[in-house]
Amino acid sequence: MNEKEVEILEILEENARVPMEVLADMVDLSVEKVEKIIKSLEEKDIILSYSSVINWDKTAGKDGVAAMIDVKVTPKREVGFDEIAERIYRFPEVKAVYLMSGAFDLSVQIEGKTMKEVAFFVSNKLSTLDSVLSTTTHFLLKKYKHDGVIFEPEQKDKRIVVSP
Amino acid sequence: MKQVQQQYLSKTASKLKPSGIRKFFDLASQMDNVISLGVGEPDFVTPWNVCEAGYASLESGYTAYTANAGLLELREEISSYLSEQFSLSYDAESQIILTVGASQAIDLAFRSIIDPGDEVIIVEPGFVAYAPAVTLAGGTPVSLETKAEDEFKLTRETLEKAITKRTKAILLCFPSNPTGATMSEEELQSVTDVIEKHDLLVLSDEIYAELTYDQTHYSIARLDGMKDRTILISGFSKAFAMTGWRLGYVTGPEEIIAAMLKIHQYTMMCAPTIAQHGALEALRNGRDDLEKMKKSYRQRRNYLVKAFNHIGLSCHMPGGAFYAFPSIQSTGMTSDEFAEKLLEEERVAVVPGHVFGAGGEGYIRCSYATSIESLQEAVKRIGAFVERHKAE
The missing domain is CATH 3.90.1150.10 (Aspartate Aminotransferase, domain 1)
Structure with missing residues (x-):
């Protein structure tokens, strides 16, 4: 991985919608060269997807609940935590799975339409898996910042408009 | 009325x-x-850690004056910073003053060196405050025009032309506001013998020293014979995004700094204490x-x-x-x-x-x-x- 590739990744991570010509100028390469680099990064699964951070609370009719579940599991010989992690992340309602250090093993983020739906997932799908020893569910009350993005940013530039 | x-x-x-x-x-x-x-x-x-350091200093009751020259701890930190980043060696106790922005350092410098009738060469296009600061100190600003074809750099020829018998000092600002021009070691070297020949003092405003994109900044004070005739001015505003904290500093030959400190203690007392605590954090953990x-x-x-x-x-x-x-x-x-x-x-x-x-x-x-x-x-x-x- 060279410096230009890292620079392109950093810019895209911040804003995946930056026009290709602008991106090329920013890193001082030609458009063709940048397109080639991005394509190769995609093929290597280094760039996995281009998603948006959306504040659904500001939209009507898309209410839901999210929870973070601390899961204790029994790791298996040969595969460790990977197998149980995979069984969990395959559920479409699961948005994220991380292996953690500390008091529990897996942190599972889940989204559902209602609290009942989330509760049902925990009791009927997650807890019943063989390797799962225990779960602790924390419901998310408000998102302040997600993936480095502040949800209600102060937009105003506090600088005076012209200065020496 | x-x-x-x-x-x-x-x-x-x-x-x-x-x-x-x-x-x-x-x-x-x-x-x-x-x-x-x-x-x-x-x-x-x-940066948030710098703001936190400002809060913390207030919480700990650091609301009084500091020494006239500024917190010794901060001057020591500046001394090692200048040495690590720019290979410059200045003594924390006798050669560094914390000022209210680099602007105050410029004012102090001119007031310490100018007698009526003295001329100071200002490299232009340049920051709007230089010439008025010379005038306020009783001197005469002389503008030296740099050209686009020279990438707005100072050259021997233009410098020679601007010098008269009354010239006492030259003010340089590289990287430059407004042109963004920088000068390399070799380019600076090419004008030093002119400066020495006419026995000029150099005021080097290096407030943008950290913001160079193609090569590392080289300070004129590093060149042979220049340190003893250079007043170096810098600050925290541009590099650490701290413009509103109003904190700059000046370093240079001991006797000139001593004269500046006299004026500073009567006209300003000291730079803001809270800003000095923020700056300590910026130098330690702001890279x-x-x-x-x-x-x-x-x-x-x-x-x-x-x-x-x-x-x-x-x-x-x-x-x-x-x-x-x-x-x-x-x-x-x-x-x-x-x-x-x-x-x-x-x-x-x-x-x-x-x-x-x-x-x-x-x-x-x-x-x-x-x-x-x-x-x-x-x-x-x-x-x-x-x-x-x-x-x-």
Whole structure:
């Protein structure tokens, strides 16, 4: 991985919608060269997807609940935590799975339409898996910042408009 | 009543011209939807750990004066910072004063060295405060015009021409506001014998030293024989996005610093205590944030300069600071006309080059310390403006 590739990744991570010509100028390469680099990064699964951070609370009719579940599991010989992690992340309602250090093993983020739906997932799908020893569910009350993005940013530039 | 008030003003104060930037500030601040490329400061807010250090200092009760020269701990930190980053060696106790921004350091320096009749060469286009600061100290500013074909660098020939019997000092600012010009070790070396021959003092304003994009900054004080005749001025505003904290510093030969400290203790007492605590944190743990900001400026510089050349405003690639200085001569307008019409017609604020002194006419200063989205929109608007006025 060279410096230009890292620079392109950093810019895209911040804003995946930056026009290709602008991106090329920013890193001082030609458009063709940048397109080639991005394509190769995609093929290597280094760039996995281009998603948006959306504040659904500001939209009507898309209410839901999210929870973070601390899961204790029994790791298996040969595969460790990977197998149980995979069984969990395959559920479409699961948005994220991380292996953690500390008091529990897996942190599972889940989204559902209602609290009942989330509760049902925990009791009927997650807890019943063989390797799962225990779960602790924390419901998310408000998102302040997600993936480095502040949800209600102060937009105003506090600088005076012209200065020496 | 106004007449009566006027009669009390000193001749110096009455003669002092208001900065040419003021007019554009007044115009632009009355308009909505303005994209400003006229701001001479970072678009980043001060890194959070530095703000935290400011809070913490208040919580711990550090609300009193510091030593006149500033917290010794901070001066020691500056001393090792200058040594690590720029290979300069200055004694914390006798050669460093913390000031209220680099601006106060400039004022102190001129007041310490100027006698009536002394001339100070100001390299222009340059920061708007230099010449008035010389005048206020009783001296005569002499402008030295740098040219686009020299990439706005100082040359031996132009320097020789500006020197008279009365010349006492020369003020340099590289990387430059407004041109973004930088000078390499070799380029600086090429003027030192002229400086030595005429026994000049150098005031080197290196406030943008951390913001260079193609090569590391080289201080003139590093060159043989220069340290003893150089007053080096810098600060925290640009590198650490701390403009509002008002904290700069000055280093130089012991006796000159001692004289500056005398003036400083009578006129300022000391720099703000809270800012000094913030600055300590910035020097100790601010490098990562600085590098991040620098990378972002470099990307935006690359974009903006290419975009200007693309829309027909020829622009050299500035090596440092966060300004592009494109030529607007292809439009046939003066920089004042250009800036005023651009603001009225397209709602983009830039600073006309003439306010920065000799050699600035025919250029505009555009800060790229603003978001890449705003820069794109600004380029679109300026492009349309240039296109429209070329056709006339």
